[in-house]
Amino acid sequence: MSDLATNLQKAEKYLQRFRDTGIQNRIGGKDMDGGDGETFETISPVDLKPLCNVARGTVGDIDLAAKTAMAAFKEWADFPAKDRAKILHEIADGIEARAEEIAFMECIDTGQSLRFMSKAALRGAANFRFFADKCLTARDGQSLYAPGQLNVTNRKPIGPVGIITPWNTPFMLSTWKIAPALAAGCTVVHKPAEFSPITARILLEIAEESGLPAGVWNLVNGMGEDAGRALTEHPDIKAIGFVGESRTGTYIMQQASETLKRFHFELGGKNPVVVFDDADLERAADAAVFMIYSLNGERCTSSSRLLVQDTIYDKFTQMVAKKAKNITVGHPLDPNTTVGPLIHPEHEQKVLEYLQIGKDEGATVAAGGGRPDNYTTGCYVAPTLFTNANNNMRIAREEIFGPVLTAIPFKDEAEALEIANDTEYGLTGYLWTSDVTRALRFSDALEAGMIWVNSENTRHLPAPFGGTKASGIGRDGGDWSFDFYMETKNIAFAMTEHRIPKLGG
Incomplete structure (x- = not known):
């Protein structure tokens, strides 16, 4: 039997459970159909044949997921950093244990070759390990001296965040966005691209099996015009991390303007x-x-x-x-x-x-x-x-x-x-x-x-990643990720009895 034939057999085995049950939304640790019961098919670009049915999330599903993420936020934000790091490391272990399944499903769902997708799980695991190790220092700040004054900064997680990931390398890019959000203490509502939803479900399963509390990470599938828009407009979602087309980024900014969200956009390029x-x-x-x-x-x-x-x-x-x-x-x-x-x-x-x-x-x-x-x-x-x-x-x-x-x-x-x-x-x-x-x-x-x-794109995880002009807003990587997922607070302590201006007496 050829390598291709063997791999096709393995892929069909991994895919069968999704064919049998479809892919449901996952909110608060529970599987849920879309609010109106509708589904859509994901097809393989290899032969255009259906792979499985996927729940089509609604505005109501996003509302429930956002409220669930908000309810879970305080507990997760207060979770001891060493325990949060332990869970993220266990997620990395789980990713590596299911590396073949992830690679095969990514190939079938996206058309990307196994030559590159065989490394998708390893790169995803590396993202979780990197940010797991940064959990202990995520909230650290600086001490800044001024005459008669000591300023102390710290960082706090911003709150529930919306993550919208693309279809091209969905597994790795999901880990790239979600790992730092969890490390910072944020909760997540994830909407994967409708063209390639399978590995997002696998990733969330791994996270929950690794001990991530229910509601910290919620998954809602669907289309950009309904589920995506509802996520960008929801008042409980404090920030949107988006990877995709530049034009879509402009729509997200318009949709979210009334709630004054923070954005991180990784958009197009003509490099x-x-x-x-x-x-x-x-x-x-x-x-x-x-x-x-x-x-x-x-x-x-x-x-x-x-x-x-x-x-x-x-x-x-x-x-x-x-x-x-x-x-x-x-x-x-x-x-x-x-x-x-x-x-x-x-x-x-x-x-x-x-x-x-x-x-x-x-x-x-x-x-x-x-x-x-x-x-x-x-x-x-x-x-x-x-x-x-x-x-x-x-x-x-x-x-x-x-x-x-x-x-x-x-x-x-x-x-x-x-x-x-x-x-x-x-x-x-x-x-x-x-x-x-x-x-x-x-x-x-x-x-x-x-x-x-004198190099192709070789990534160094502590280095900043992001673009200028129509290619994006903000930077990922290292502490740059925490600048997005966390608020910086400054506390000023008077060290002397300085003169206070007197008004009215």
């Missing part, structure tokens, strides 16, 4: 990878290919614009095209697959439309350009490279969110910086050069929240 002619070209080509074609190109940090110095443009784009053509497209559970199907027919159609737009704009298809051969079903798009492009083209300006790379030449450092910054987005940037002073100058002037020099 440049800039390659100068003094770079290590082979390493730069490998990094550029990895950052656009891994995870099916469905990642906010993908390097979707390739800016190459004109003296090496033809040579370098030929290197990238050769690598792109050699990428294996296939079933996500096949260990040999690099690029699997895109998440959903709606998204596949969007990406295919951009391929036609690129051709109509006059760009050259150097690799890919459509559906791969021999795939008549499923949401498959071939790894694509456009050359002879410029930064005014739609394929260079708009987020495609698929395995599509647009290569643009530049003459010198000034032009490279102008092109790189000429975008509404500002999430990441990637720079390849052997000139240290150029690297310092260029990275300082590049308008992006995160920049990697």
